Amino acid sequence: MPKSQWLLLGGDSLAGKEVRDLVDERKLPVVLRLSSSQTSDAILTEDEGELSLMEPLDGNLLSGAEVVLLAAGADLGKEALAMARTLKPRPSFIDLFGDFEDLPESVLRAPLLEAAPPVHDANSIHTLAHPAAVALTRLLLLLHAVKPLRGAVVTILEPVSQQGKPGIDELHQQTMSLFNFHKMPTAVFDAQVSFNLLPRYGEEAPVSLEHGELRIERHMASMLGPHGVPLPSIRLVQAPVFHGYCMNVWVDFASRPAPEEVSAAFSEAGIDVRNADVEPGSNVSVAGQSGLIVSDIQWDRAGSGGLWLWLAFDNLRSLAENALLTAAMLTKEKESR
Numbered sequence: 001m002p003k004s005q006w007l008l009l010g011g012d013s014l015a016g017k018e019v020r021d022l023v024d025e026r027k028l029p030v031v032l033r034l035s036s037s038q039t040s041d042a043i044l045t046e047d048e049g050e051l052s053l054m055e056p057l058d059g060n061l062l063s064g065a066e067v068v069l070l071a072a073g074a075d076l077g078k079e080a081l082a083m084a085r086t087l088k089p090r091p092s093f094i095d096l097f098g099d100f101e102d103l104p105e106s107v108l109r110a111p112l113l114e115a116a117p118p119v120h121d122a123n124s125i126h127t128l129a130h131p132a133a134v135a136l137t138r139l140l141l142l143l144h145a146v147k148p149l150r151g152a153v154v155t156i157l158e159p160v161s162q163q164g165k166p167g168i169d170e171l172h173q174q175t176m177s178l179f180n181f182h183k184m185p186t187a188v189f190d191a192q193v194s195f196n197l198l199p200r201y202g203e204e205a206p207v208s209l210e211h212g213e214l215r216i217e218r219h220m221a222s223m224l225g226p227h228g229v230p231l232p233s234i235r236l237v238q239a240p241v242f243h244g245y246c247m248n249v250w251v252d253f254a255s256r257p258a259p260e261e262v263s264a265a266f267s268e269a270g271i272d273v274r275n276a277d278v279e280p281g282s283n284v285s286v287a288g289q290s291g292l293i294v295s296d297i298q299w300d301r302a303g304s305g306g307l308w309l310w311l312a313f314d315n316l317r318s319l320a321e322n323a324l325l326t327a328a329m330l331t332k333e334k335e336s337r
Helices: 014-025 059-063 074-084 129-147 158-181 209-227 260-266 315-336
Strands: 006-007 030-035 043-046 050-054 069-071 092-093 106-109 127-130 149-160 233-238 245-253 272-274 291-297 306-312
Touching: 006 233, 014 030, 014 158, 014 315, 030 050, 059 074, 059 106, 069 074, 069 315, 074 092, 092 315, 106 129, 106 209, 106 233, 127 315, 129 149, 129 209, 129 245, 129 260, 129 315, 149 209, 158 315, 209 233, 260 272, 260 291, 306 315
Parallel strands: 006 030, 006 069, 069 092, 092 127, 106 127, 149 233, 272 291
Antiparallel strands: 043 050, 149 245, 245 306, 291 306
């Protein structure tokens, strides 16, 4: 049986590299062709001793793909979508970063949380839900199933990798500049991120921190609404870390469940629950790992039904997994027609 053909635009991006690694790691039965986010020319790249061909984007490359994963930014994504309008059959498009989520044909996707695929057609753009929204929604749904929730408050610590390689590079360069008493680069954040915590970026930053916060809220509203779970109050804070989200979560139960009920619900769902005698979830411990880590679960000493917990997960791994799950579902749909 011939393998499915998928095209990854932005195979050289952080998210693109994570997708490539997962395809190889899980030995998926697909041919993954690559296109660069940096140039329209064919280039040969080397990563950890392995050579990869980044092909130029054109109609022939698109026409041979069943699924196209958009991980190269809005400009190249627009170019690919324009080329695909004349193709029959048209490939399915997956938007990893939400560059096209405001279009009417955009459909929000979070395969792990879907009881059934949302209604869509051949022209739909499948926009992946923000990884922080997916993780937090999954957590709240599990807790609400134990005992109904009255509300939740969450502080989300965001890694610079959410801004792609430019964010990684700027944090690194800022740190080196501070050690060497040089002027810091601020093109991405327009503020000092190194050794700092930020509730907002500088005025000249190309994308605001509030933009990400509002995006998380929108996606959570869509995913929690059908289940009657109250939308949490969230605050997004920029942290001086490269990868991995950590969240300080407070939930309020209508009536307190037994502690073992909470731990059991997490464990049965495949979540790594870490007690006081185990290293807590952190940016370091989640690096390259699938799933969620929950640690430091404790009742609010102020009383009522409040429960504190600490949540950690790898944002790039989560995004890549959702991309590949969505691609597999779309491929299966095409094969069944």
